[in-house]
Amino acid sequence: MGKNITQNLRKMLKLYLLFLFLAALAFMGLQYLCITTTLVFNTVHPRIIGPLYPYLIEEPSKCGGDPPFLVLLIPSKPQDVLIRDVLRKTWANESLVLGISIKRIFLLGRSFVNNTEVSVEQESSTFHDIIQQDFLDTYHNLTIKTLMGIEWVSRLCPRASYVMKVDADMFFNPWFLVRQILQPEKPLKLEFFIGLVARGIPFRNKDSKWYISYEMYSNNYYPYYCSGTGYVFSGELSPRIYKEAMRLAFIPFEDVFLGICLARMGVHIYKPASKWFVGEKAEYNRCHFTRLVTVHHYRPDELLKLWPDFLKALEDCTG
Known part of the structure; x- marks a missing residue:
């Protein structure tokens, strides 16, 4: 036992x-x-504060010295060398507005083609106006591309007075924006965000280019936002927008996504009484265009053709 x-x-x-x-x-x-x-x-996304992807080209000294009054963030495809060249010769020329410091930055993702990447590196070494992160440059990565520019401004150009994100297929009038809207002689406009104001509903049809699932965005309406063709905001908003963006799951429509960020931040979009931002193609009218900020759907060849006359119109059309 x-x-x-x-x-x-x-x-x-x-x-x-x-x-x-x-x-x-x-x-x-x-x-x-x-x-x-x-x-x-x-x-990992979306919980980090810092670059979403490693920089391939960063230009850390672009904003060295006195802070710029305006930074232009221009999304561009790696292969669009000719378009960038035209913009440098027209509205993205940094010395256009006398006495005003403007810095342009082209926003690029990574190309699928090695030869294109080599070409981008050579172009960058010549002009020093390109930043690029290691993500594929596709339509559905436009939100990432825009946030790259905002992160860059937040970290490397934090004292910029204003920032403008403007698409490459636009006519843009920097004189009207600077002199009539931003007015550098006046105090800085804080929590300022302006553009072509829009509001829409999410497309639930999977065949649509703008399809978005209920899992990605469940509300029946988007908040007010500014069309991604061109919008302007005070530089002090850059780190705040980026920080808010990192709290959210991304959606592929960068203008809507920024509108969601602004709504959560309690920042109201400024709605101008006049139509300064035109979202559709408008036939060139020299005097009328001197009183606009942006017009959509202008090809590089059209810009080159109208630009000399537009420069004369700035002197002729003074009423």
């Missing part, structure tokens, strides 16, 4: 030791899971 008791005690001891071993393993596994979850939470 004593022998049976001893055997039972041994079995119970073995079971107890096995239980302690399994409990220790479970505890270590839970610790590892918690640590891993914390690391992922803090180091």
Whole structure:
């Protein structure tokens, strides 16, 4: 009988030791899971504060010296070398507005083609006006591309007075924007955001270019936002917008996404009484165009053709 008791005690001891071993393993596994979850939470989108992707081209000294009055953020495809050249010769010329410091930055993702990447590097070394991160340059990454520009301004050009994101297929009048709207002789406009104001509903048709699932955005209406063709905001909003963006899951429509960020931040979009931002193609009218900020759908060849006359119109049309 004593022998049976001893055997039972041994079995119970073995079971107890096995239980302690399994409990220790479970505890270590839970610790590892918690640590891993914390690391992922803090180091991957959308929970990081810092560049979303590594910079391939960064231009850290672009805003060295006195802070610029206006920074132009221009999304561009890596292969669109000719378009960038035309913009440098027309509305993206940094010295157009006398006495006003303007900096242009072309926003690029990575190309699928190695030869294109080599060409971009050569272009960058010549003009020093390109920033590029290591994400594929596609339509659905436009939000990432725009946030790259905002992050860059927040970190490397934090004292810029104003920032404008403007598409490459636009006519843009920097004189009207600077002199009539931003007015550098007056105090800086804080929490200022202006553009072509829009509001829409999410497209639920999967065949639509603008399709968005309920999982990505569940509300029936988007908040008010400014068309991504061209909008302007005070530089002090840059870090705030970027920080808010990092709290959200991205949607591929950058203008809508920024509208969501602004609504959450409590920043109201300024609605001008006049139509300064034109979202559709408008036939060139020299005097009328001197009283606009942007007009959509202008090809590089059209810009080159009208630009000399527009420069004369700035002197002729003074009423």
